Amino acid sequence: MSFVSVRDVFQSYGRRPILERVNVDVEQGEFISIVGASGCGKSTFLRLLLAQETPTRGTISIDGNPPAVEPNPERGVVFQRYSVFPHMTIRQNIIAGESLAQPFGRFFGKAQRAARERADTVLERIGLAHVADQYPATLSGGMQQRLAIGQALTAKPRILLLDEPFGALDPGTRLQMHDFLMELRAETNMTVFMVTHDLTEGFKLGDRVLVFDKPRWDPTDPEAFGATITYDFDARDGGIPYQRLTEETHVPITA
């Protein structure tokens, strides 16, 4: 069985379908880029993997089990806007990334000292050791996002979920972050799901690029149908994708 297995997943909000019949298998260590039109349900898909929501129908399994409810060290998350704690120093933010995954939400005594040492190792790794005692507001956008990624990685998650993590960064910083993420990934063999609006970024970083789209479309009622994975591109092997159409081609449905 695949590491992550999504079977016939539907998600609706009220009567409004968002995702329809989503099926995908992901192996451990794969980097999955997710692209698709705004509002088609990409973040919803991530929330389902995080068990922040339960699918209306269908099943999701991670390593053979339903995704555990947060907080859980199995998964780390990074959103587009810096998800760091503004009232904590950089080091405290890193410690919080790990301690939130603890049963009581924090460390005590010896465990706290050990957590501090681990945090300092992470800070070295993400190039923020020199600002460990500063607050996030004093950092540039790229540094804050590096902190957010460092925070997500402290608990050594097996799955990293990235929702447009570099969307708010300038192009130069974005390229630096690509290198940073690829290095981390090579070190950890994490499975990564990354939502992006940038196709080039999706193909550059991803092993596979999943396209979410609506296979059925009613021009008189654009919200009548949900989206699914319409293409699953293999982005390895020199970046020349082969394409696999996972659903019937787009057929406009006229009333």
Ligand SMILES: Nc1ncnc2c1ncn2[C@@H]1O[C@H](COP(=O)(O)OP(=O)(O)OP(=O)(O)O)[C@@H](O)[C@H]1O
């Ligand atoms: N909890 C909710 N209740 C009702 N509707 C919701 C809820 N969460 C999301 N939606 C709707 O579901 C649709 C899909 O949202 P989602 O954020 O998953 O899309 P997305 O593909 O990530 O969009 P974007 O690319 O703009 O971030 C949107 O129309 C949104 O308004």
